[in-house]
Amino acid sequence: MRFNCLIKIAILKLKDRKSIHNIIAMAIGMSIIIPIVWLLLSFNMGIVNEINQVPINNILSFESSLLDAIYLDGDNSVYAYNYYRGQQLSDMEYNYFKNDSEVAWREFLIKKNPNNTLDMVLGNDEIKSNEDLSFKFLMSNNDVLKGMQDYIYSNYNHDAIYGKKFTDKKREIYVSEKWLEKMGYSTSEVSGKKISLSISYFNYDLKESRYLLDNDNIVTNKHIMMIDKDYDLGKLTAKVKIFENFEIVGIISNEYYELNQFTSKEADFWLRADVLTDNQGTSLFPEISMQDLYIDGNLTFKVIATYANEDFLDYSQIVTSQGCFFPFIVGNDYLFTRNSGEMVLPLRLSYVQYNDFNETKEKIGYFNALNNVADGSGYRICTLAMESLIEDYKIAITISGIVGIIGVVSLLSILVNYSQYLNFNVRKRLQYFEVLHRIGITQREKYFIFFIEILVEFLIASLLSCIISLTACLIIKGIFSLIFKNYSMLNLLQMKIHFFAPAYLLIFSLTGVIVMILALISMRTLNGVKSLIIK
Amino acid sequence: MKIRDIISLGLQGIKKHKFNFILNCIVIILIMLIIFFCINLIASVKETAIIDLHKHLLSQNNTINLIVYSQNPNDFIEPNDLSIINDKFNGYGVVDIEYTYLQCDDDVKIAQAMFQITISDNIDKKFFNLYYDVKTLQKEMRALNSNFMIESVTLIDIEKIMVYSGLYMMIGIFIICYLTVLLTIILRNHVLINIYNEIELYSILCCFGMRIKQILDIAVIESMLIIVIGAIGGAIINLFLEAKTAYFANLLTQEFLYDSSTHAFSNIWFAPLIYCCVIIGFSYLYFYLFLRKKLSRNNLLKTLSRNY
Numbered sequence: 001m002r003f004n005c006l007i008k009i010a011i012l013k014l015k016d017r018k019s020i021h022n023i024i025a026m027a028i029g030m031s032i033i034i035p036i037v038w039l040l041l042s043f044n045m046g047i048v049n050e051i052n053q054v055p056i057n058n059i060l061s062f063e064s065s066l067l068d069a070i071y072l073d074g075d076n077s078v079y080a081y082n083y084y085r086g087q088q089l090s091d092m093e094y095n096y097f098k099n100d101s102e103v104a105w106r107e108f109l110i111k112k113n114p115n116n117t118l119d120m121v122l123g124n125d126e127i128k129s130n131e132d133l134s135f136k137f138l139m140s141n142n143d144v145l146k147g148m149q150d151y152i153y154s155n156y157n158h159d160a161i162y163g164k165k166f167t168d169k170k171r172e173i174y175v176s177e178k179w180l181e182k183m184g185y186s187t188s189e190v191s192g193k194k195i196s197l198s199i200s201y202f203n204y205d206l207k208e209s210r211y212l213l214d215n216d217n218i219v220t221n222k223h224i225m226m227i228d229k230d231y232d233l234g235k236l237t238a239k240v241k242i243f244e245n246f247e248i249v250g251i252i253s254n255e256y257y258e259l260n261q262f263t264s265k266e267a268d269f270w271l272r273a274d275v276l277t278d279n280q281g282t283s284l285f286p287e288i289s290m291q292d293l294y295i296d297g298n299l300t301f302k303v304i305a306t307y308a309n310e311d312f313l314d315y316s317q318i319v320t321s322q323g324c325f326f327p328f329i330v331g332n333d334y335l336f337t338r339n340s341g342e343m344v345l346p347l348r349l350s351y352v353q354y355n356d357f358n359e360t361k362e363k364i365g366y367f368n369a370l371n372n373v374a375d376g377s378g379y380r381i382c383t384l385a386m387e388s389l390i391e392d393y394k395i396a397i398t399i400s401g402i403v404g405i406i407g408v409v410s411l412l413s414i415l416v417n418y419s420q421y422l423n424f425n426v427r428k429r430l431q432y433f434e435v436l437h438r439i440g441i442t443q444r445e446k447y448f449i450f451f452i453e454i455l456v457e458f459l460i461a462s463l464l465s466c467i468i469s470l471t472a473c474l475i476i477k478g479i480f481s482l483i484f485k486n487y488s489m490l491n492l493l494q495m496k497i498h499f500f501a502p503a504y505l506l507i508f509s510l511t512g513v514i515v516m517i518l519a520l521i522s523m524r525t526l527n528g529v530k531s532l533i534i535k
Numbered sequence: 536m537k538i539r540d541i542i543s544l545g546l547q548g549i550k551k552h553k554f555n556f557i558l559n560c561i562v563i564i565l566i567m568l569i570i571f572f573c574i575n576l577i578a579s580v581k582e583t584a585i586i587d588l589h590k591h592l593l594s595q596n597n598t599i600n601l602i603v604y605s606q607n608p609n610d611f612i613e614p615n616d617l618s619i620i621n622d623k624f625n626g627y628g629v630v631d632i633e634y635t636y637l638q639c640d641d642d643v644k645i646a647q648a649m650f651q652i653t654i655s656d657n658i659d660k661k662f663f664n665l666y667y668d669v670k671t672l673q674k675e676m677r678a679l680n681s682n683f684m685i686e687s688v689t690l691i692d693i694e695k696i697m698v699y700s701g702l703y704m705m706i707g708i709f710i711i712c713y714l715t716v717l718l719t720i721i722l723r724n725h726v727l728i729n730i731y732n733e734i735e736l737y738s739i740l741c742c743f744g745m746r747i748k749q750i751l752d753i754a755v756i757e758s759m760l761i762i763v764i765g766a767i768g769g770a771i772i773n774l775f776l777e778a779k780t781a782y783f784a785n786l787l788t789q790e791f792l793y794d795s796s797t798h799a800f801s802n803i804w805f806a807p808l809i810y811c812c813v814i815i816g817f818s819y820l821y822f823y824l825f826l827r828k829k830l831s832r833n834n835l836l837k838t839l840s841r842n843y
Contacts, residue, residue: 028720399702406710410714416559421724421728428731
C-alpha cells in the first residue's frame with residue numbers, strides 16, 4: 001500500500017472519541033510533570049548555580065578578639081604582653097591563604113600628621129605629600145584578580161580595574177585612580193612607570209604607637225609591650241622605605257570604589273603578598289619592637305623596626321635613625337568594645353574573597369573547625385550574607401531533592417499507566433487489525449500505522465500540554481512571588497521563567513522516546529495475537 | 536450474589552495481570568509515602584516553628600540584639616541617631632546598650648551600638664510588633680543615610696524560621712494536590728482498563744440478572760485494593776523510616792526548623808488515615824457516578840450481542 005494511504009488510515013483513528021480521550025489524558029499527564037521539572041530546574045540548575053556564582057556575597061569577615069593577656073588595670077591603662085601577635089596574619093593563616101586560588105588582603109593606613117611626610121618617586125618625578133595613604137595587600141600569587149574581575153565584569157562597569165595581572169616578577173603594583181588624581185597624574189601617563197614610596201618622620205610623636213605591636217611570625221620572639229595612654233614612648237626621626245621601584249601594572253578606577261560593601265575600605269595600592277616574602281616563603285613583614293637603645297651614649301627607650309627573619313640584633317651600640325618601619329595598625333582598622341566602662345576588647349577584621357560559593361563554604365568549615373580546636377577563643381566568623389546564602393543553598397538543594405523524587409515517582413506511575421493503556425489498546429482493536437490484515441495490509445504496514453497513530457497522538461498532546469502547563473507554571477510562580485516577594489531566594493525563582501523551554505524540551509523528548517519504546521513493545525503483543533485472530 | 540463471590544470475581548483480574556498489579560501497587564505505595572510525608576510536614580510545621588522560635592529565643596536569653604552601624608567607616612553614629620532608636624524601642628524594654636568605639640587620633644567616636652532588648656517568652660503580638668518596627672526603622676534610617684544599618688541576627692533567624700515554615704507548607708500543599716490529581720488519574724485509568732478487559736464477563740453477569748451496582752463493585756474492587764495496599768505500605772514505610780533514623784528531620788536540613796529531638800513529626804498519625812479514607816470514598820463515589828455510564832445495562836447487552 002502507498003505510504004500516504006497508510007498515513008491517512010493512521011490519522012483516521014484520531015477522529016475516534018477514544019483517541020481524543022487518550023490525547024487529553026496524555027496531555028494532562030505531561031502537563032502535571034512539567035511544573036515539577038520546571039521547579040526542579042529552577043531550584044537546582046537556576047538557584048543553586050546562581051548562588052555558586054555570586055562573588056559579591058563571598059566576602060567573609062573574620063572577627064577575632066585578641067587572645068589573651070589583655071586586661072584592664074585602672075581606668076585608663078591596658079597591658080598587653082606575652083606572645084601577642086598583633087594584627088598580622090598568623091603563620092597558619094598565611095600558609096593557608098597563600099595558595100593560588102584564594103585572595104586575602106589586609107589594609108593599612110598611614111594617618112597624615114604634621115610630623116611625617118610621604119615621599120613618592122614616580123618615574124623621574126619626586127613628590128612630597130602628607131595625605132592619608134592606605135594599602136591593600138593581595139595575599140596570593142597567580143590569578144589573584146580573577147575573582148574580582150569576574151565580579152566586576154559580570155556585574156558592573158567594565159573599566160573598574162584594568163591593566164595586566166600580576167606576573168612572577170613580584171615588584172609590581174596596582175595604583176588607584178583616586179590616588180593619582182590627588183597627586184596630579186592622569187591614569188594614561190603612569191602605566192608601566194616605576195614608583196617608590198617612603199615616609200619621613202621627624203620627631204614623630206609615638207603616642208599613637210601604643211597600637212604598634214609585635215608583628216613577626218616567630219613565636220619564640222618574646223616582646224613585652226606596654227601600652228599606656230599616658231606613657232611617653234618617645235619621638236621617632238626616621239626615613240622608612242615602604243616599597244621601591246615597583247612597576248605600575250594596573251589601575252583601580254574610581255568606579256571600583258563605588259561598589260558597595262566590597263570596598264568599604266578604599267585602598268590606594270594593591271601589592272602582592274609575596275613581595276614581603278623571601279624565596280623560602282618566610283615572611284618578611286617587618287616587626288616593631290621597643291628596646292632600650294643607646295643613642296649618643298644615652299639610654300633611650302625607642303621603637304625599632306626590623307624584618308622578622310633577621311636575628312634580634314643587639315641594638316644597644318647602634319644608633320638607628322633608618323629602619324624599615326611598616327605601619328600595620330591604624331585607627332580605622334582598630335576597633336574595641338566597651339560596655340559601661342567595664343570591658344575593653346580589641347577586635348580585628350580581615351576580609352577574604354573567594355572565587356565561588358562552594359570554595360567559600362569549604363573555608364567556613366575550615367575556620368569553624370579551627371575555632372573548635374582553638375577552644376572557641378580564635379575566630380568568630382560573622383558573615384550574615386554568607387550564612388544566609390548557605391541556608392538558601394541548603395533549602396534549594398532540599399527542595400530540588402524533594403521535587404526530583406516526586407518527578408521520578410510521577411514519571412514512573414505515568415509510564416506504568418501508559419504501558420497498560422497501550423497493551424489494552426492493542427487488545428481492544430484486534431478486530432480492526434484483522435480487517436486491515438484482510439484487505440492486504442502487511443504486518444510491517446500495520447506496525448507503521450500503529451506507530452504513526454501513537455506519534456500523532458503524542459504530538460497533539462504535547463501541544464495541548466504546552467498550554468495547560470504554561471498556565472499552571474505561571475500560577476505557581478504568581479503564588480510564590482506574591483507570598484515571598486521580599487525574599488531573596490524566591491526572587492531568584494521568579495527570574496527562572498526561562499527554564500520553561502528546557503523543561504518542555506526535557507519532558508517532550510523523554511516522554512516521546514519512552515512512548516515510542518512502549519509502542520514498539522505493544523506492537524510485539526500485536527504480533528503475538530495475530531495467530532489467534534486468524535484462527 | 537454474596538459479597539464473598541463479588542470479591543472473588545473482582546480479584547480474578549489480579550490473577551490474570553499479576554505483573555501490572557504489582558507495578559501499580561509499588562507506584563501507589565511510593566505516591567502514598569510522599570503524600571503522608573507532606574501531610575506530616577504541613578501538620579507539624581507550625582508547631583515545630585513555634586518550638587524553634589522559643590528555643591531560639593531561649594538560646595539568646597530572650598534577648599534580641601540590634602546592632603546599629605554605618606557601612607562607611609568614615610561615618611559615625613551621632614548621639615541624636617541613637618536617641619531616636621532608643622525612643623523607638625524603649626517600650627519593648629531596652630536593658631542595655633553596648634558601644635563599639637573607634638579611636639582616631641585623640642577622638643573616640645561611636646562606630647557601632649548594640650541595643651539589647653529583652654522580650655517575654657510568648658511569641659505574641661508584641662513580639663511581631665517589634666519585628667515590624669525594626670523593619671520600618673531599617674527603611675527609615677536607610678532613607679536618611681544609605682550606609683546606615685540596623686541588623687539583628689536573632690531577628691534574621693526568626694524571619695528565616697517563619698519564611699521557611701511558610702515555604703515548606705506551601706510546597707507540601709502543592710505536592711499533595713499534585714499527587715492527588717495523579718493518583719485519581721491513575722486509578723481512573725486502571726478501572727477503565729479493567730472494565731474494558733472484563734467487559735465480556737460483565738455482560739454475561741448482566742445477562743444472568745446481576746445488578747449493575749454489584750457489577751461496578753466487581754470492577755472497582757481491584758483498584759480499591761491497590762489504594763488500600765498503597766496506603767498501608769506507605770504508612771508502614773513512613774513510620775519505619777521515621778522511627779529508624781529521624782529520616783525526615785535529616786532530609787529537611789534546616790536544623791533550626793527541624794531539630795530531631797523536638798520535631799513533632801511522629802505525633803500526627805491520624806492525618807494520613809483521614810486522607811486515605813477521603814481518597815477511597817472520593818474514588819468510589821467518582822467511579823459510581825461517572826463509570827456507571829460505561830456499565831449501563833444497554834452497553835453490556837450490546838457487547839454481549841456483538842461478541843456472541
